[in-house]
Amino acid sequence: MKLFENGQVFQSGELKPTDLLVDEWGLISDIAETGSLASRYPDAQKVDCKGQWLLPAGFDLHVRGMVPGYEHKETIPSLLAAMTNGGWGGMLLMPTGASPIDSGGAVSRLQEALTAAGAGDDVLIAGALTRGLAGEELSSLAGMVSQGVKVVTQVDAAVADAGVLRVAMKYASDFGLLVALQSDTPALSARGVINEGATSYKLGLPGSPAIAQEIGLERDLLLARDTGCRFHAQQVSTARMVDSIRRAKSGGAAVTCDVSIHHLLLTETAVGDYNTACKLSPPLRLEEDRAALIQALADGTIDCVTSSHAPHTEFEKAAPFAEAPFGASALDIALLVGLEKLVQTGEIPLERWLDATAGRPRAILGLPSAELKVGAEARFTIYEPETVGRIDRQAFASKGASSPFLGDTVKGKFLS
Amino acid sequence: MEARKDLLDIESLTMEEISYVLDNAAPMKQLFTRSVKKVPVLRGKNVLSLFYENSTRTSSSFEVAAKRLSADVTEFSVSTSSVKKGESLLDTIETLQAMRCDYIVIRHSQAGVPGVVAKHTRASVLNAGDGHHAHPTQALLDAFTFREKFPEVAGRRVVIVGDVEHSRVARSTSRLFHRLGIDVAVLGPSTLIPDARPDHMKRLRSWEEVFDWRPDAVYMLRVQLERQEGQFFPDIPEYHGLYGMNSARLEQVRKLGAYLMHPGPVNRGVEVTDEAMQYERSLISEQVENGIAVRMAVLHWLKPNTGGSAL
Structure with a gap:
């Protein structure tokens, strides 16, 4: 005892x-x-x-684990260590390894590797909605469900074809699967590497306009309503996306959403002088977007906060901006910077913060709550x-340490 | 004035540095009229020319500038081959370090690359154009050229016509002109004039508005036929019809007494007609000549960290 x-x-x-x-x-x-x-x-x-x-341990709904297959970026042990180090008790792994997680077999192989490394029941695997995340054919959803999959996603590869997505959502609804999508319109965003705006103009980089995600989200919300599928909007990043979610929720739709720690705390200006640590998908937006995200998190329109962890090596991130991979390492530090910059400052009440980082993510996945009560x-x-500490390389148990917060x-x- | 290692963009320069380079380009240009056009200021120094994008004009301009200062010039031929072989930028930089050159002149299709090279080498890095980001020596030679015509540049007006969205020239030149007190306006289709451009770029909607605005120079941008991805106007004839410098417009320009500028190379018949190329107030060939003088001034000014004095 x-x-x-x-x-x-x-x-x-x-x-x-x-x-x-x-x-x-x-x-x-x-x-x-x-x-x-x-x-x-x-x-x-x-x-x-x-x-x-003593706080309920967090549950991170958006972790790009990079396993299996990209062990130079992250290994299962480093991933699990980063999770614990970051104050999380569980996480949902996006299908971001080298081999796609689009069948029951792929899920069970990854599950075995996780279990062997000591991962508990609170480390969950999200499956790919379409085969190889290609957005063309359905994955073997029944096979994945039989292996315990509760969520299917496309990570950041939006399904361009609305017909494919409609069928996929209908089919997923038969299994009660949650379809979690980072909505986008690839025809509008395809070449963009940062937000389209003053910073992309200044740096001469191809921009991804806010409207690409906004149109994508409206389409996905309408399709979810049409098909009766449970829909979770990943990585809401703009003020107008917040409006879309608010409207859908007030209309009674079974929709939830999340925001990444980076989008809550940073804007496109953080890219500064081609800082590849700030090259994220979706891109960092404007101050008015950030303000709307904070407001929506405070009032509960945005359900959850995620790390959107995406580890890459220092070498990969040292490439020219347009070539460098998207994403930052955040599993170790997301809750820390959030508690400091949003909760300790009073912008978000502690209760709402814990609801967004532990309560709702677990509820969305149907997991038992992490409340501190007798019998639990x-x-x-x-x-x-x-x-007070410093976010240096040693602050990361993850193999990746490319972060906008590095050095803070x-x-x-x-x-x- | 503090010693500066690299020239990467216009934004990071102080007004003092800008004046210094522009003032020093004038004596460099005077050298061209002498029978011996060479001075020994960079004797024993090595300039490496690294062009990832083809550009005969800019690379020769730098080469002539370096040679007139008595530097040795090495061309590191980066046909796309080494890129295709998968050599990363950092590996290339490692190789360059080993060559112990003093100046690296780099052009790259990706924005920000010269800055990465500059961070990792002791040599001075001269950005000769990176993606859509910056082309600082072009801006300096444009300003030098304009200043030769208008010793008091503040309050003068320049309209930039064409593809502002994909133009590093428009970014750098307009920024520098603005800092020198020149009023800058832009003309072009909405698809090529970014909404998020800086406030100092006033948008004009037609040639009529341009002539009413009474510019002192009309700066025609090259239509980047090779660098565009996607369609921004239906076809060349339509573009030329709407925005090209044709005879009728040239007449208006002549009436205003305005100068004609272009960064080269000109797509004849696209942004400028043959007739406009003959315009008596065209500064296009002066821009080329001044480019050498300005690049000499820049090479002379930058201080590499390679040991010893560049002088």
Whole structure:
């Protein structure tokens, strides 16, 4: 038994000075006011949590794990270490390895490798909606469902053909699968490497206009309504996309959505002098978009916050901007920078933040909640709000350390 | 004025540096009229010319400039072959470092590449055009040329006509003109005039508006027939009809006494007709000549970190 003493425990929407006991089966067996448990459980191993917060562990809905096949970018052990290091208790792996996750066999092979590396039940695999993510033929959805897949996606390869997507959504709805898409209109965005706007003009780089994603999202919302499929919009990035989601939700649609930590905190100007760490898909947008995303996160229109982790090697990211791969490494640091820059500043209440990073992601996937309550499994992390650290290479357990936040100092730390 | 290693864009230059280069190009140009056109300021220095995109004009201009300063010039032939063989940019830079050159003149189809090279080498890097991003020596030679005609440039007006969207020349030249106090306007189809252009680029909608605005120079951009991906206007005749410099428009230009500029090479019959090429106030060949003087001034000004003094 372990007794976590003197900490602030997040329960029923707020931090309370409380002691918490975890039994030998990993269940929370008692919660009571500070100082009241030590005498009742004299044999328990004591953990002093003075100055620390006990928070529900996060669940990251968008992790581009790069496994299997791109082990130079990330390995399963480094991925799992980054997850724990970053304060997450679970994650949903996008099908971003070298071989596509588009059949039951592919899912079970990856699942075996994950299990062998010690991944628990809270590491989930998302399947490819179409074979090889090519957007042309349906993947073997039934086979993947039989291996436990709950979500199918296209990662950032939007299905250009609306006919294919309509059929895919209809078919997916037979299995109750959640279709999670990063909506886009490839004909408008294909060559873009950053947001189309003042920065793309200044740097002479091909831009991807906001309207590419906005049209894509409207199309996908309409198709989801038409087909009755459960739809989750990944990586909402503009103010007008927020409006679309808000309208769909108020019309009663079964739709949820997420935003990445980068889009909440940065705009296109972060690209600065061709900083490839800020080359993301979708691209970073404008300040008015960022403000709308924060507002929508605060009011719950945006359900979840993700890391949108996408690790690449230093060498790959040192390529000319247009050639460098999209994405930043963020699994290790997303919750930290979010807690510091959004929660500690008061922009997002802690309760909403934890709902967006733990509560809703788990609910969307039908997983048991990570609430800290008696009888529940202990799925919490310990956070030290006052400890100041630096986001350097050593801050990443992930093999990738290309991040817009690299070099920043950060207030707050997760204990492993 | 602090020593500067690289010339990558116009934005990062101080006004002092801009004036320094423009002022120093004049004595360089005077050298051209002498029987001995060479000065020994860069004797023993090596200039490496690295053109990933074909450009006979700009590469020869740099070569002549370097040779008139007595530098040795090496052409590193980057036919697309080594790129196709998969050599990465960082590997190429490693090779260049080993060659111990003092100046690298680089043109690349991708924006930002000269900056990456500059970060990783001790040699001075001169951006000779990167993607749609910047072409700083073109901007400096344009400003030098314009200033020869108008010693007081502030308040003068230049209209840039054509494909602003895909033009590094438009980006760099308009930025520099603006910094020198010259009013800049642009004319072209909406598909080639970016909405997100800087505020100082005033949009004119027709040649009538251009002539009403009374520009001191009309700067015709090259239609990038080879660099465009996608269609931005239906065909060349239509483009020429709407935006080309034809006889009637040339008459108007002549009435205003305005100059005609073009970065070259000209697509005759697309942006400029044969007749306009003969225009008495065309600065096109002066731009070429001034290009050499300005590039000499730039080579003379930049300070590589390769040990010893460039002088």
